[in-house]
Amino acid sequence: xxxxxxxxxxxxxxxxxxxxxxxxxxxxxxxxxxxxxxxxxxxxxxxxxxxxxxxxxxxxxxxxxxxxxxxxxxxxxxxxxxxxxxxxxxxxxxxxxxxxxxxxxxxxxxxxxxxxxxxxxxxxxxxxxxxxxxxxxxxxxxxxxxxxxxxxxxxxxxxxxxxxxxxxxxxxxxxxxxxxxxxxxxxx
Numbered sequence: 001x002x003x004x005x006x007x008x009x010x011x012x013x014x015x016x017x018x019x020x021x022x023x024x025x026x027x028x029x030x031x032x033x034x035x036x037x038x039x040x041x042x043x044x045x046x047x048x049x050x051x052x053x054x055x056x057x058x059x060x061x062x063x064x065x066x067x068x069x070x071x072x073x074x075x076x077x078x079x080x081x082x083x084x085x086x087x088x089x090x091x092x093x094x095x096x097x098x099x100x101x102x103x104x105x106x107x108x109x110x111x112x113x114x115x116x117x118x119x120x121x122x123x124x125x126x127x128x129x130x131x132x133x134x135x136x137x138x139x140x141x142x143x144x145x146x147x148x149x150x151x152x153x154x155x156x157x158x159x160x161x162x163x164x165x166x167x168x169x170x171x172x173x174x175x176x177x178x179x180x181x182x183x184x185x186x187x188x
Contacts, residue, residue, distance in 0.1 A: 013093060013141030016113045018172060019121035023180040025109070026123025032134065038112045039119040040139035042066050043126070046100060048133055057133075059100045059157050066137040067098050070161040077164075078102075079156045081148045086183055088145020089172040096161040097138040104154025105129035106146040109181050114141035123181065129154060143172055147183055 027036035032043035044066050049056040060067045062074070081087065081104070088109055099108070108126040112119045127149075128134040138144050148154045162168075174183065 013114050013139070015115045016091070016093070016141050016170075017115050018113060018143075018176065018178045019111065020178050021111065021121060021123050021180050024123070024182050025125040025186065026111075026181075027125070029124050029126045036122075036124065038110055038122050038124050038142055039117050041110060041124070041142060042137040044135045046133050046135050057100070057102055059102070060098065060135070060159060066135050067159055067161075070096070070098070070159060075160045075163050077158055077160075079158070081154045081156065083148050083151055083153060086145065086147045086174045088147075088174040088181070088183075089143040089176065089179065090145065091143040091170050091172070092140050092168050093170070094140050094162070094168050095165070096140060097136075097144070098159040098161075099136040099138065100157045101129040101133075102155045102157050103130065104148060104152050105131055105150045106154055106156065107149050107183075108136060108146045109144065109183075110138065111143040111179050111181070112141070113143050117141070123179070143179070145174060 029037055047058060062070060091113060105127065106129050108128060110124040112122045114120055126136065
């Protein structure tokens with residue numbers, strides 16, 4: 001059963017509601033141009049310049065690429081995560097997130113909670129990080145979270161289009177029965 005979410009109505013995402021989803025991981029996104037990608041979510045490969053000392057990663061150039069619309073009031077943060085942890089789910093009513101998994105590998109889960117969205121109720125899974133260096137832009141109203149997969153820690157660097165405001169953020173348990181996301185290893 002869907003649970004209504006109290007929302008301060010921003011123009012950016014309208015009414016939000018936790019959808020009733022089919023159990024599983026939803027559509028696995030294998031290309032930034034996938035037709036199954038949730039509306040408003042953007043993916044783009046980020047360049048790595050390796051050499052015999054390590055590598056250089058450019059997180060973002062403000063005013064260009066997926067952060068082109070971010071104002072100068074953006075915030076840059078990083079999260080270090082141990083293998084196997086799950087950080088999910090949360091969403092924003094107004095804030096747009098821009099994620100760059102700089103170290104390790106993440107299983108990113110996205111769920112569209114925007115009732116007026118053409119992809120309302122869609123779930124996406126994106127495997128990204130060292131083996132697939134993709135940037136992810138997550139719009140308001142899309143619940144998101146991740147699991148660190150593999151045996152090494154991960155570091156997620158992220159920008160937001162505004163300074164963090166706890167009143168803008170909502171939380172949903174990682175094991176919410178309506179979302180029914182399957183965090184277990186997918187034996188394929």
